[in-house]
Amino acid sequence: MPSVIRKDIAFVLVFVCLFSLCFSFQIFSIKQKLYFELSNDLYTKNHAVFVNNNDWIPSEKLGESNYRIFFEVNNSYRFLIQNNGEWKPPMLSGHFFSETDQELQAVVGKEMIQYLQKENEKSYVFYQGNKYYVTGILGKNYASSSDYLAILHHPNPQIPTDGRIILDSDSKATVNKITKRLNDLNPSITQIKSTQKGLYRTGNVSYYYHLLWVEMYLLVLFSILAFLRYWYEKEQYEINVLFLLGIPKKMIQRKLVIKASLLILLSNFISFGLFYAFNPVPFSHLVSNACIFLLASWTCMYIFIRNGSLRHKSGVANSDIK
Known part of the structure; x- marks a missing residue:
């Protein structure tokens, strides 16, 4: 199997795991809200x-x-x-x-x-x-x-x-x-x-619940940052070849961002499909997760590309090819 395909498969698998983590927490949140309201005569807090x-x-x-x-x-x-x-x-x-x-x-x-x-x-x-x-x-x-x-x-x-x-x-x-x-x-x-009745009265753990959400999203964001950096370094050979062939820098950057975005969207749909088959997830969560992941990935890619452009200007691209 070509290394490019293996690299993209690894990308999808990692992001399927990250999306699955988000969907798991969102399903947990939906079920927790349902339990609380059922015990509170169907009223919210x-x-x-x-x-x-x-x-x-x-x-x-x-x-x-x-x-x-x-x-x-x-x-x-x-x-x-x-x-x-x-x-x-x-x-x-x-x-x-x-x-x-x-x-x-x-x-x-x-x-x-x-x-x-x-x-x-x-x-x-x-x-x-x-x-x-x-x-x-x-x-x-x-x-x-x-x-x-x-x-x-x-x-x-x-x-x-x-x-x-x-x-x-x-x-x-x-x-x-x-x-x-x-x-x-x-x-x-x-x-x-x-x-308040039921769990709203006896199980008020809102502080720890919100803390758990913050920690989960920080974990996801740091994971996106770490893996995208690894993936970007693996893409350097192709980037350098295109740069030496005279392909405009903006076109190379656009191609890289589009490829990462498509792989993220594919991972999102795969994870959503797996969860929806066993435990229906609202479609709004599919959209919100995609927006969060894309925004985080675009920010990371912008930082990587901006720093990477200095390498091309300084001639490191030639040494990488050698």
């Missing part, structure tokens, strides 16, 4: 809680950002009032309903199945005198507090005055912004302190 002195609920959109608003009747039953985004709970079976649906629908946890009633081979949950068609079972195949939940959809729900309005979003800034908007719309609502 950013959620805000309001009590209402009348039967008012927000009917208009409160912003362009992703957020959702629930009306929590009790610990088990809640209405989904607004779902501005693509949020949906983890589902064991069936599907999550759409906010635009006009039919009374619900998703329930697996511990609530015993309270369902069947009619015409369809399951229904009865609440406040209404019949809600159950579109799916939420949760995972392990026990969590979400097993006892029922999320209801009603175009015009009957809202009692003793419930709670829950505002939630993946972004704390979005929650703060919409909280101010809610207070402007109805000054009679009062925000109360939100309490």
Whole structure:
């Protein structure tokens, strides 16, 4: 096997390992977030809680950002009032309903199945005198507090005055912004302190978690720097030959950067395909990893090429060929 092919294969294998490390941490992050939210009644740690002195609920959109608003009747039953985004709970079976649906629908946890009633081979949950068609079972195949939940959809729900309005979003800034908007719309609502449950309460390891992410990315960046330097030195023979043949320096540099970029993208797709076959990874992670790796590699290549150009000017290229 020619040395050039072996060198490129080694490049791909090393970067597949680096991409795999990143995908592994990202899958870990997704699963950890899911575990925490399942133990916290499907709320993030950013959620805000309001009590209402009348039967008012927000009917208009409160912003362009992703957020959702629930009306929590009790610990088990809640209405989904607004779902501005693509949020949906983890589902064991069936599907999550759409906010635009006009039919009374619900998703329930697996511990609530015993309270369902069947009619015409369809399951229904009865609440406040209404019949809600159950579109799916939420949760995972392990026990969590979400097993006892029922999320209801009603175009015009009957809202009692003793419930709670829950505002939630993946972004704390979005929650703060919409909280101010809610207070402007109805000054009679009062925000109360939100309490965390489950792992958010007992397993708060955010400091070590963020430290782990920083260390992982530093390890990846230093690995990119070290291997690209090794690969660049292995490319010196070809670079010097092209330089002696009179190929313009910028064309040589462009060829080198394009080759490294293509090998990195190939490694990214291979690693993504391997992970997606066993554990689906969001497509956004494929794009973000590619951007980070390409930016890091372009920076390294710029430094190497800039330093390498001095060697060509000083005539080291001729001695390398000899």
